[in-house]
Amino acid sequence: MPTPPYGFIAEPEFTVGSVLSRTFSTLLDNPLVFFGLPGLAALPEILVTLDFSEPLAGFGLVSLFSVILNLIMQGAVAYAVCQALRGQTAPLGESLSKGLTRIIPLTISAVLSWIVILLGFIFLIVPGFTMICLLSVTIPACVVERLGPVDSINRSAELTKGYRFGIFALFLIAVLVWVLTLIGVFAVSSGWPPPLALALPGLLFKAISAVMAAIIYYDLRAVKEGVSL
16 A cells, blocks of 8 residues: 555545545644635736736736646645645645745646647537546645656556546536636626626636645545545
């Protein structure tokens, strides 16, 4: 049985209900980290789009910077969730440093994943969604097990095998939460700048999906490898 880099509490079985329940409880237990990290990643792009005098000035460069920040954020969240499942709290700075130290393999893993997903959608819609589920725990694997890009992708494919329908259901629920939040925000945000109105639903979706991916990763390790505290 593989030895984990450190112990953590995980469920002995993988269920959609369990992942959902612990995703939201984890978010609420440490909102500063789990909402603060996505907020920091989105802040540069929001500030640029709010500049109505030159709305497109530097937008491409800032968008690229936001993508990199988003990868750091996802890596940091994976670490922070691990600490939360161990009954510990990871400070914002500590979590950021963990994501930052893995930025190169995280970036390469993300680029390879995007290529695979794009090819899946080019050929057929179903393979595209299958690839999203297959690659869903690439970032947690890269951060927690400190794997290289290709090994992280292979690890995600290995762990998600046999559980991709449930992962797809969780992905749909996260999208549904985003849609409902978007509708709610636009219903009450008359007069808000559009970038600001879009920011809240986007922030919530990023927070939910990042925490959910980490919990899926830990539960799949518990089911397949018996890894637990």
